[in-house]
Amino acid sequence: MNNLPKISPAYRSKLTSAIVSISIFFTVYLILIAISLFLIVLLGYGAYSILAFKVSYYTLIAAAGLASIGIFVFYFMIKFIFKRSTSTTRHLVEITRSQQPELFSIIDEIVTDTQVKAPKKVFLSPDVNASVSYNSVFWSMFFPVRKNLTIGLGLINSTSIGELKTILAHEFGHFSQRSMKVGGYVHHAQKIVYETVYNNKEYEDMILNFSGNSFLTLFGAISVGFINIFQFILKKVSSFLFQKHASLSREMEYHADAVSTFLTNPQEQISSLLRIELSDSAFYYSFNFYTQSEQKYLPKNIYKNQTSLLKIFSERNNHLYSNGLPKVDEGDLTRYNKTKIEI
Structure with a gap:
């Protein structure tokens, strides 16, 4: 460390x-x-x-x-x-080492590199994201609380193993920050x-x-x-x-x-960050379609839809494919960001 x-x-x-x-x-x-x-x-x-x-x-x-x-x-x-x-984890799925040994081996490697405590729990969420959190109850202001790691399936579905590792290394960069206590x-x-x-x-x-x-x-x-x-x-x-x-x-x-850049391949960090808006758009276009159909249509696997839309969006916008994933250039960074204001 x-x-x-x-x-x-x-x-x-x-x-x-x-x-x-x-x-x-x-x-x-x-x-x-x-x-x-x-x-x-x-x-x-x-x-x-x-x-x-x-x-x-x-x-x-x-x-x-x-x-x-x-x-x-x-x-x-x-x-x-x-x-x-009102905070709850009911919308998340907790996973264990016995269920997902390959994912936990990546987590173990980053824990070793950063020399931080392993997450108390690891959850899967549906979206294109990853985050660190802990149960911020009243007493957590006075006693140490172990952090939880949440990983989005939409993120796993649209990154390579190296890119996923660099994103998780970013989250473990937060694990190493004692200042997270300030957030509590x-x-x-x-x-x-x-x-x-x-x-x-x-x-x-x-x-x-x-x-x-x-x-x-x-x-x-x-x-x-x-x-x-x-x-x-x-x-x-x-x-x-x-x-x-x-x-x-x-x-x-x-x-x-900076922690992620230090521990992992910076090129994979760049490619994952450039693609994340495209991945997010592909997931939420699928999600909103099924939501607006009012259960007239229900997907067997929404992440297959996300993958299909990734290919369709890439063909429309001339994104090359590398190792089964679209390669987004820096010039396209704001193309899929239609809902955020940057100051």
């Missing part, structure tokens, strides 16, 4: 900026939680004082409304913890921001309508006022965080590319 490409000064700088931005975000978040707890104590004492002065229907309503402000604001700050994660913190920051800033309408409506009593509705409006202030602060701080992490993510991709 000592021989692998070192992280660049730009990478190191962006990593520092990302860590600083994460620290600022969670510091602000904890301060806001502390303020909400202070509101519970302060307004709870106010409610107690009202009842100590006199117990009546109106003082009970006033005390309950006053105490509810702090509770509503505090729960607003922590409710993301109770939200069930950013993921939870995104959950916090989503639940507090963008998915809070129902909660605010519940606060305003939790009682038909107009007096209590006034306290609900005060609670929502505090929540809106907290939302404004979180939105501003999170924008800074996400911008810094986007910059770091780009540097992580550059470094993973």
Whole structure:
């Protein structure tokens, strides 16, 4: 691993900026939680004082409304913890060494070259892609988590063994990056921001309508006022965080590319990257055809369709074939990219 490409000064700088931005975000978040707890104590004492002065229907309503402000604001700050994660691997197929020994021998070779831990699990997905991920549960921010490797069948179907190895080497470049841990913190920051800033309408409506009593509705409006202030602060701080992490993510991709170039044949790296848009188009043209037919037509093997369309697209665009796969030139790089904006 000592021989692998070192992280660049730009990478190191962006990593520092990302860590600083994460620290600022969670510091602000904890301060806001502390303020909400202070509101519970302060307004709870106010409610107690009202009842100590006199117990009546109106003082009970006033005390309950006053105490509810702090509770509503505090729960607003922590409710993301109770939200069930929607991430799932049900659309993926886990494979084992006994099922796919040749693929695992390639993985073992790259693990040895990079001296990183082998993936916890290896999954197959349907698309033209490969990725590294891990189960980013709340506790993963505090404890180490093994990463998973996902490989698309559409990718395997449209690359040579050498090209597949160079793509997997890129993914293992990410395995060697300790900065992937930063993504876990950013993921939870995104959950916090989503639940507090963008998915809070129902909660605010519940606060305003939790009682038909107009007096209590006034306290609900005060609670929502505090929540809106907290939302404004979180939105501003999170924008800074996400911008810094986007910059770091780009540097992580550059470094993973450098690892792949160092470990594998650069020419195979180039040919696989040039072909990937064509492979993606061939797969999704097939996929969309069957989707739009509303099950009138169903493929026995969609990857045979992908291969057929690769040949058809190559004939139309004069791509030469080498070792059973089309050879895409650099001048054709943007021909199949019809849906992305590059900045």
